[in-house]
Amino acid sequence: MAEFLTHGGLTARHGFFTRQGGVSAGAYATLNCGLRSEDDPAAVAENRARAARALGAAPEALRGLRQVHGPAVVEAGTPWENLPEADAMVTRSPGVMLGIITADCAPVLFHDAEAHVIGAAHAGWKGAVSGVLEATIAAMEALGAGRGRITAVVGPCIAQASYEVRADLRDAVGDPRFFTAGRDAAHFQFDLAGYCLARLGAAGVAAEALGVDTLADETRFFSHRRRTLAGGGPLGHQLSAIIL
Template sequence: MTLPSVTDPALAGLPHGFFTRAGGVSTGPYASLNASLSGGDDRAAVMENRARVARALGAQAEHLLGLTQVHSADVVTVTEPWAPGEGPRADALVTRVRGLALGVITADCSPILFADHAAGIVGAAHAGWRGAVAGILEATVDAMAALGADRARIVAVVGPCIRQPSYEVAADLRDAVLARDAADSRFFAAGRPERWQFDLAGYCAARLRSASIGAVAVTEGDTAAEPDRFFSHRRRTLAGGGSIGHQISGIRCDA
């Protein structure tokens, strides 16, 4: 079956997708393509969901690799597969090994997929606001360059995430972002008293453009505002809590 996903022309020719919550076998709050092994979902269901994603990317199930994501600026250079659920603590992966697929899990944070088509090097990053401020995106570009990618050829696509109209934040987040660069106030729109609306996708795209890579694109999709398409931590929180699934975004190295 074909899994619903968001793709982008900047990555044309490379198997990739920002997958939605549809097309899997999980039930209840995890319905249906929950791809997170760290939640309370049935492991067998998650493994089947991830196998479906791997097939959609043209990879073997055991070659779809993920991380233990910790909102860091740490990047792993992948040379061989590891067991499901045993990924290193980091928030981005890069590889030039043909056939490996790199995946990141999100439920409002930004998933970013990278490629230098000519060099056959790909990357995937998970960027919440903490990781983005800390430099996870630039670190991913640096790791790709260390493998032989040309920065001027690297393309990066920011996938579906919580968008500015849905992302109300308080002074602590705004202060942390502005402590790095006061000019980034442009990513905050006025909201309720002592609250702002943060443009996470725009912030990530701007950080990537500042890294002097070849091209940056931003897809459609607001995870918090589209319950039929995406899981959302913010939506779950506003509803009073409970279990939650996570979508996956992935890209396969096809050098």
């Protein structure tokens, strides 16, 4: 069965899936849900179907995006023929599952239980800096959500101890609170989850983080940074999903 984590801050059905419980092989083993890898498309389709069924939904309920590290948000209703180029989705339609894929970036799931509105966002540092979290909140509000009622959870992502960056990224983020000293004067450790939590809090949304490091746990998570440190090669992605 597709393995997933949950958080009490979300009352809608949801799952931060690990890489366990799928059918992919090799570097993609086993629950690779990435739509743009060179994995066997049939295996990816089965993996995504297993994830949907694990949350009690039909495979066709699961929506996906062509994620580009930006602030665009789309409303998910009927299935789309081509993947929208965006990094977040919202819906108030029961039975529609919002699915974000990540491999170190932060998956963020949102819910307003009173208005019955959900959202899901892919927040790498570029997307977070460009405002994808705030854009998701605004899109939920357009569907009737109330900012003070929305809760959000930041799922498994690369942790500060694992996320070494250079000064250009630190300068692009522009907030020294989320950086600690690195191995030398040219390197810093970035707290992506903490940065996302701060932006959500500043936007008036109650948010928490799972606190799970994707780079450190190779058994359960794919990691872009781990792949880079190993010299490259294929990369799988895990899924985070929410459904009313």
